[in-house]
Amino acid sequence: MASATELSLVFSSLASLGKHRFLSPATLPERISFKFCHGVSASICKYKSPAFDHSKPSSIRGFRLTKSVELDNFLTSDDEDEMGEGFSEAIEELERMTREPSDILEEMNDRLSARELQLVLVYFSQEGRDSWCALEVFDWLRKENRVDEETMELMVSIMCGWVKKLIQEGHHVGDVIDLLVDMDCVGLRPGFSMTEKVISLYWEMGERERGIMFVEEVLRRGIAYTEDGKEGHKGGPTGYLAWKMMAEGEYRSAVRLVVRLREFGLKPDVYSYLIAMTAVVKELNEFAKALRKLKGFAMARVIAELDFEDVKLIEKYQSDLIADGVRLSKWVIEEGGPSLHGIVHERLLAMYICAGRGIEAERQLWEMKLVGKEADRDLYDIVLAICASQKEASAMARLLAKMEVASSFQKKKSLSWLLRGYIKGGHYNDAVETVMKMLKLGFCPEHLDRVAVLQGLRKRIHQLGNVETYLKFCKCLSDANLIEPCHVYLYMKRYKLWVVKLL
Incomplete structure (x- = not known):
């Protein structure tokens, strides 16, 4: 540039x-x-x-x-x-x-x-x-x-x-x-x-x-x-100015610039729409990072929990960004050639991944495949994790079907992403089942993943009092020599007794 x-x-x-x-x-x-x-x-x-x-x-x-x-x-x-x-x-x-x-x-x-x-x-x-x-x-x-x-x-x-x-x-x-x-x-x-x-x-x-x-x-x-009949900078003056804004982290301004010019009927270069879609992806990514920090501060009681109005504002900002990205994608498809369609779906996929929208992201994977642009295998796993966190059963089934013909190494990666998706969504029963499936196939789950499942199950014991899944999981890990034989101390509220169970 x-x-x-x-x-x-x-x-x-x-x-x-x-x-x-x-x-x-x-x-x-x-x-x-x-x-x-x-x-x-x-x-x-x-x-x-x-x-x-x-x-x-x-x-x-x-x-x-x-x-x-x-x-x-x-x-x-x-x-x-x-x-x-x-x-x-x-x-x-x-x-x-x-x-x-x-x-x-x-x-x-x-x-x-x-x-x-x-x-x-x-x-x-x-x-x-x-x-x-x-x-x-x-x-x-x-x-x-x-x-x-x-x-x-x-x-x-x-x-x-x-x-x-x-x-x-x-x-x-x-x-x-x-x-x-x-x-x-x-x-x-x-x-x-x-x-x-x-x-x-x-x-x-x-x-x-x-x-x-x-x-x-x-x-x-x-x-x-353009110079001497050759194509100049892709995006033309609009795309170049949008790129200058992006270089300084002004992603939202870059998006607004391109959208506003197009709505004024000034017809920016088609590549400027793709540049603006990249700005949408970057803004969604930065927004997701800021939101994670905000939730972390709330959990640490540094700030108050987000109230209903705050959540609504957050959802609206994210939805507005996605709406801009979808509008830009339509302009590219309307004014650009078929060679750009794969890039459009790729940008949309990145948008939905950053926004944590599993169903929409999974659809873009297949759209890319239809136009002859195969997505990276890791992107399938990321979308699988998002769908697992949201318990999108149909989407998960389609994505897991692709895993059946994968190599052992790739199967382990996919199951690890599936496990992390369940953990993120708080679906610990499904997480336990996934760990057991991995062990059955000869795959050893990552240490941090196992610890996260144990911590989640312990937290649920305090909330619901159900210990069966926790005991089942500990027994599974012990049989696989992933933890030492241990005593599990259980407090029986009804009888006000501590019960010791040997695993």
Whole structure:
């Protein structure tokens, strides 16, 4: 993914120009919002038809360049020594603006070196100059096939400088987009997405609301964000901004961004829906972690138990997230191709697992299988555990049927997950049966799992007074040499006696 820091790489790459140093990107003229494309010919911007303004005054009237110190910020003394009379004459002619820049450059083509043409670009990109002329010069260079790698890097750095200055000075996002359109008009296509660079600049400058406005305007105008016919960043500007939000843990904001733009009829890229679905999964996962901590604090009596209203709010927040995820999945299926269906069901599966919804998760396993995307075996076990905790008998039967043809190692893993699901749901009779089944098949349950079952059974004795299952389980573990023969002390309430039973 692109970041704004990569802009510095563009500027530093100008060191490849050898001894000629460009110490800073060009700064933006004050009148950029209406100058760009005003003088650019109709052949450049086909959606505009401006006439060249012969009466347009020079931005610095009376300027005469003869090795001027005006370029000190960009040039070395060696550069000035290399500038010939053709360079000075070209600057003066372009400053007068009595003819089309392309006509002037065509006439002086043989008298200007590649280096001098680069310096013309630098000159007119400076603040106070007619910056639209730099675009005209670049467009002419492109048409004459005189844009080499160094010239492209130079013009990209100039454009990046203009964009950055627009954002820093608080210009309307429309001005920034106009600049990107102008860049495309003159055929300036860098090897990265300028749209993503602009989003990064807004984000890193703390202008997040304007960054969102920028994305909205890009979608509203239908600005292209692919380079040379190749697919750009999957998700387009919407997906990239959502990814930036996710990178800082703002998962809910990322989801709301994509949903809101789609509901406004702005048609984000289909991949942005998948990015938003990933944000839903991450938010549900973080929410589940926070909820577990909250319940732990309540059990430790650090905080009060959750009341009915709290539980309702928790359920509503989770349900709203899932509803957003389902809505996004429908948009992907409607607007994307069949190749994305497997990814959609995969995201939905992750959502339902994080939310602890066994039936819905199990359905997504089979949906994935139907579209030819087999889920990982571990995911079947996780869903099995969720269904076991909720005693979803039908779903469990279908999932356990798959286990019958599995290897011994996989069977042990599946039964272990089944056991943990029963423990989590408090179904200790079923947990005891599962342990006994594992021992019968020659599988040894994990020590912590056995301890959890014993603790759960002891807790139930105190609550219900039923000891039969506890005794049965202890006898089973003793026979398997998993515990030492022991005395079990039972308090008989009816007779107020302690009874000792040897296992």
